[in-house]
Amino acid sequence: MKFEDINLEGQERLNEMKNDYEKCEVPLELKNKIEESINRAEKEKGRSKVIHFVKGAGMTAVAAMLVLTILVNTNQNVAMAMSEVPVLGSIVRAVTFRTYQEQSENHEANVKVPNVVVNPEETENPAKDKLEESTKKINMDIEAYTNKLIEEYKSDIESDGEIHKGLDIDSEVIRDDDRLYIIKLWAVETMASGAQTERYYTLDKTTGEQVTFPGLFKDGADYVKVISENIKEQMREQMKNPDDGKIYFLDDPDAPDDAQFTEIKADQNFYINDQNKLVIVFDEYDVAPGYMGMCYFEIPTDVLQPLLKDNELIK
Template sequence: MKQINKLKKQYNDIEIPSELDEVVKQTIQRATITKKRRSPVKRWSLGVAVAVAMFVGSINVSPAFANSLVNIPVLGSIVEVFTVQTLTMDKETYQANLKTPAISGLDSEGLQTALNEKYIEENKELFKQFKADVADMEKVGAGHMGIDSGYEVKTDTEQLLSIARFEVNMVGSSSTTMQYDTIDKQNNILITLPSLFKDDSYVEIISAYIKDDIKQQMKDDKNAAYLTSEGADPEFHSIQANQNFYITADHKLVISFDKYEIAAGYMGVVTFEIPSDILSDVLVGDTYIQ
């Protein structure tokens, strides 16, 4: 409990950079240019920043590199996800409730700090924009508006941690957007969708499966209201290369679409679990997806 309270205080005191990526780049540049001696603490901090940049960069550039790491035996640590900050507003017609997650226990403090700072900055920006929108609406003397954000741990195994973060905007009707982070806790890697595959052929394979599944759902269930074009064919054509996803505890790939993205609003956030057998030929390995 003392550790969590200490972490909360540290996170609340953090001055978040406007662009985290730029901070990492500048850190690496400073490491290359300067040859001055640093204290042990400063050298350690710089090493962490460079290490996380190298790890995240390598996993995005070289899927084979990521796959080679998974065979390294690493002792697991206790990783926790908790609410570090809540930003609220409760006026007669304006409500906000933004819960910010934080991760503790990752072996890579650089990766952990980068993620935690990102989560804090995202909610701070959401709250700042919400307050500005409220001020604009109050000037005209009318309006109802709300915003809600939070998170859910989708997967937490000895190896994998998948965190889903949601944002619900309520102006008349509501819209929901999702973001996911999936982490290899043993090797301290932030997994991206492209990093799971040998090449970009996965986009076509997954898209074809989803399109067929949509057609089957609409045939079997009259309440399945996906967006359609002329001839009642699904309007959906293809996932993005970096489409929202997470990995389940039993190593299945789940592709996610935001509310209204490919279906009627009442269907909410729509997800598809992709059969692993149709992916086997294009996967880098079978460590994450089985």
């Protein structure tokens, strides 16, 4: 089976969507947006994915939003059209921009590529232009990263049809409040064993800027050394009790230097949790054996305080 886009199935399915949608009591503006997107989808040709709808008399605007979500998650062009639909109270949101699936006896891929979009109704938000600029950069990075994983997957199965290979990619919004919007993109590659990676993208809604790891700290601050030393302390503390089974690539005299954790990267993977604490993220196998999975270290704010550029962002 070839690896390709999954699109809506034919005129008959689109007509069913229209019939279901016409039963919904929704605002006129939203209705026009959805109808416009369905009309665009009618011009599409391609392969299909079975779509199940929640049906019933008296469907409300909530049900209409379910139809909206189904459309977005199954068609790339519809997703682009739907990015224009306003969502009350949401300045920034994620839509599933592209969806890929592939399956055979030996391999399987389930991929959902998100795009982060700015609500066009936020015309009075002074940070809107900067938010749009920032989301474009984020989406380009997401696209490049997911394309790389997809191409590696395709190359592996094309070179060896008997190889057992799996690829899953999806995303999750882990924070969306007055200050920050954070989306996590995760991927699991499976062959003999699984390996999970995660990437976090953070937007400051008040400035429109993407929050980067170096950008958290004052110019010239030696944040790499300070945070690395704190993580080593946490690792050693966790390894004190052998019954916990926690092992990190640290302080092993028999291991080569390049196999041990020495320090974080200058652009280390991170997020800011809902308690406004900095969390450092390591992918599987980066600092510990695979059975330990992803590794997360919350850094005490008092350690960071002298280094921080914005003491309101991390507390």
